[in-house]
Each structure stands twice: as C-alpha cells, then as structure tokens.
Amino acid sequence: MQLTIWRFLDGNCAHEKQSAALISGLRDCIGDTLDCYDIAPLTLFQLLRRGLPADLQQLPRPHFIVGAGHRSHWPMLLARRRFGGRSVVIMKPSLPLCWFDFAIIPEHDRPPALANVIVSQGALTEPLPAGPTVAGRGLILLGGPSKHFCWDGTKVQAVVEKLLQMPGDWIVSDSRRTPLGVLERLRGSGGKIFHWRDCPPDWLAEQLAQAERIWVTGDSISMLFEALQSRAQVGVIALPSRRRNNKVRAAVQRLLDQEMLVDALALEQGECIKAVPREPLAQQRLCARALLRRSGMVES
Template identity: 25%
Template sequence: MTKRCWVISDGSAGMVNQAWGLAETLGYEVELKKIRLRQPWETLAPYLTIGVGHCLAKGSDSISPPYPDLVLASGRRAIPPALYIKKKAHGQCKVVYVQDPRISPSHFDAVVCPQHDGLTGENVIQTIGATHRVTSEKLAQARADFQHLNPQNQSVLSVIIGGSTKKYIMDMDFTHRLTNDLSQIAKKGWRVLVTLSRRTPAAVAEKIKSLPSSIYVWDGTGDNPYFGLLGLANAILVTCDSVSMISEVCATSVPVYLYPLPKVYWKHQQFHQSLLDLNRVRWWNGSLELYDFTPLAVNQDTAAKLKRLLTL
C-alpha cells in the first residue's frame, strides 16, 4: 500500500517544489495542502506556537483527519498547521520541516535544512543546497518534448537567469556583461537557450529579449521550457542569486557555471564554496569547458537519511 504525504505550504512555488521533490524521492503519494493564516499567526509565524488549532483562515485546504503517514511543511506559514497536526496525530504521522524553521528543531520529528544556514541538532539533516523536483526521467522526457529548440543539433548552453532580491541587484552593468557574453558564445557555434525568472527586472528582461534571433529567449508564452532547457543542455550558466535554481541545475549531468552578480550574500558564499569544493560548479570567466565532476544527489541522499532517522 502506497504511503501518503501531505505537502503543506502557502503555495509559493519554491517552497512547494522543495517538499514535493523530497516526497517523490521517498516514493510517497503526494497531496498539496495550500493554507492561509489568520491573524495573529499570519504576522507572528513561526514564533507563535500556541493556539495553532485556530490558525487557518478561510480558503485553506482541510487538514482534518485521517492524517497521512508523513507531513512535509515548507515556508514559515506552514509551521502552525504542521504543529497542530503533530499534536493531534499522537505520533501516527511524522512531521518534517523543510528549510530553517527559525524555531527549535525539537518542535518537529525532523528538519531538512541547507548546511549554509548553520542549523544543527539530533533531528536535523543538513543538505548541500535545496531539495527539488528535477529527476533524470523528467529531463529525458523534456529533452524529447523541446527538441525543436535545437533544430540543428548544436551544442547547447542553457542560461537560467534569476533576478533581484533583498541581497542581490541586477543592474544594467550586469546586463551588458551578460548579453555580450551570450553573444560571444553564440558566435562560437553554441545554441544559446535562455529563460528568465518572475524576479528578473523588466529593464534587464527587455535587454536580454533584444539579443539576436539566433539566441532563444523564452517569451513567457506556451509551455514553460525550463525542464527542456535543463534536458537539452551540454552546459548550464545560472545566475548566483538563488539556492533553489542552483540546486536544480546541479541535479543535471552537465557542467554548471555560476554567473556573478555585483554583491554575493555571505550565506550564499558558503553554499557556492561547498559546490566549488566538490568541483560541481565553476565561476563563469567567459569561456566554456566541459569539465568532469561528481554528480550531486541531494534528493537521494536526503531521502536515505530521513528514512534512517524516522524509520520511514
């Protein structure tokens, strides 16, 4: 009988993907429970841990019994309902938080957290980067589905561009450097395939979309080619602003280059360095080399550790 897992989240794609990908790797049947919080939990989560039976706002999915075998919660808003389930399930349902909960890990059966966050504890599983939904099977299917993006069967450089955050700024100096680099790579015979993020500043996006037509830039219409770009790639260039994006591209079987931004967040520096130490990534210096590396298996390693810790 297939075991069941609820993924609890406010619906943010990054949060859902981390938990869902781990549940898929564990082999569980997955159901998303999308929640909204009432006040004061909306403002005070994760720190307000009392009265959590009253935390859900209208429009939330039901978290009533029967409970699943496993709950994977991700994002601060998922913490109050996860704690409620842990209390009511009386040990029949394991409750795991994915990311740094900002409260004691002892509130959960286990916590899965990137090692650069520095969280430790008997029930803490540290990961290099984030869990995700990238698998070799999905990439093979996407490669077939999006083969039309490489009609001349050239070597492919897939370019994954994030955007500005509280810690990073994508300015026009960055944009000029990037567009010049991509033009030079295309002139050397590479097929350059580019996808942008919802976080990409409008001015940056417009400049990238004005690249020569020989460079493919997804315009946001039709099926999202993200997995196709990962599957088609012979090498990947990714901006350094997102742990999730970098973790996903490092799940592929091709070399990964990090494209620098003007400032690098110190926690991300630790993450970048861990990947550099493993020779899984290299910083972009203007030239492409198809170097050898050890594949990164974050999902598989995390699932194995979680099974041992919780006897799943």
C-alpha cells in the first residue's frame, strides 16, 4: 500500500509531536510505503488573503490530511475540499466534529460516541529510542501548578527524598512549570539534578528509554503517557486537585486502576523497590491501525 499524507503544522511543538506520533504509527502498520509532506503553519488571515500555498498543486494527492491544533483546522478543511483525501484531526477540535472525516481524541477529554471518533488513551507520543535499559536507573520528572492541580511542594519534596534513598542511580529534572527553587532544595538528597533549560532536545526521550523506574508528578498527564512508552515501572506523585470534577485526575486514576501506574502509597509498602518490565503503551500504533481499518485500507 502506498500512502500519501499531508501534515499541516500549527507551530506548537506539543501538537506537532502528536501528529508525528500518528505518522510513526502508520509507518509501523504499513512499512516504508508512506510519504509524508509537512506544510508550514498558516494563519486564517493568510488563508483569506492568499488561499492555500500554490506549491500544494505539485504534491501527490493525499490519502489523509492530518493536523493537530487550532491553526491547522481551517487549512486542513480547505485542502480536503480542493484536493480530496480524508481529514484526520488530532485532539478535540474547535470546529464541529462532523466537519472532519476522523478525529483522534484522548479519553480524558470525554469525546462523544460518534462513528468518526477514535478514542486514544492519552495524548499520542512517538516511540522512544531503541536500546536496553540501564540497570538501577531511576528518573524523577517534576511538573508544577496547572489549571487542574495545586502544587504541594512539601509533599513532592518528601516523596522525592524518599525515592532518592532507594538503591539506584537517580536523575531528577524539572519543567517550565516547576516553581523556582524546587530543584535547589533537593541538592544533597542524592541523585543527579538537571534543569530542563540545560538539556538538549533528545535528552528526555533518551532518559525515558534507559530508565527502569520513572516517577512523574500527577499534573503532567502528557509526561505520564510519554513515560508509559518506555518499559519502565511508572509511578505518580499525586497533587491536590483544584476542583471535584477533574478530568486529568480521573485519567490518572484509570491508569492506577488498570495497574499501569503505581502511586506514592506503594512506597510505604515496599512495592516499588523492584522494577517490573512491561510492554510500551504504543497508542500511536493502535490509533493508526484503527484509522486504517475504519478507512477500509486494512481488514478488520
């Protein structure tokens, strides 16, 4: 099967990672017979003034037109109307779902049960680098305050210090949302400290792939799903919810109920001392397979 995909970018790195993950899943399903053409971000003003780029005429006609993020929506729809193909929007769009052929939406966004909706378990993430894990390697990733969670610095520090007392080679890193001073207060507790500003682009993926144990604060739902792309045991450090009805907290609880995560209470019971290898989540492959099946390109 020869598959041609036009991928509309929107300038947001997190969004573009999700569309890249879907392309990766499609390659896993059909092999190297896939051509993907990336199309630079377009504003609505540019579309109204100039229309779609003229060089799209030179590209092979698309089977799928893929995009993630608001800025990609109108260009995708206009390209589909003019050049054909099936539109595939990733994440819940700002436009009506019925305007798109397919939508891939995380379950924690509570997508409607429509025929064109493919439900993913979390945001799509690309596979991690291949290679063996490093014996004893542990990784702790810290988020920060968000619209869903308050930040309990005292609790986070206590859990992290307890983890750092466990045997192994521990690495601790923060993120853009981490409050100032959090990493500094952990110096001397053991482990190696890395500020996100000082890390090269591929650093995190390499650390996730090498770790036997990964712990993430509960506000970072995207980071939890990236960690689940590894073979490591993944734990979550819970944070206080800002409201009773919290879709991110519910998504984390489902992962705990499915025993895909462990929580900080397990530390008291000694359950996290030995890492248990598992298979990567690989949602990008499952969603790609569902997309091909619903499009009639593979058998059910």
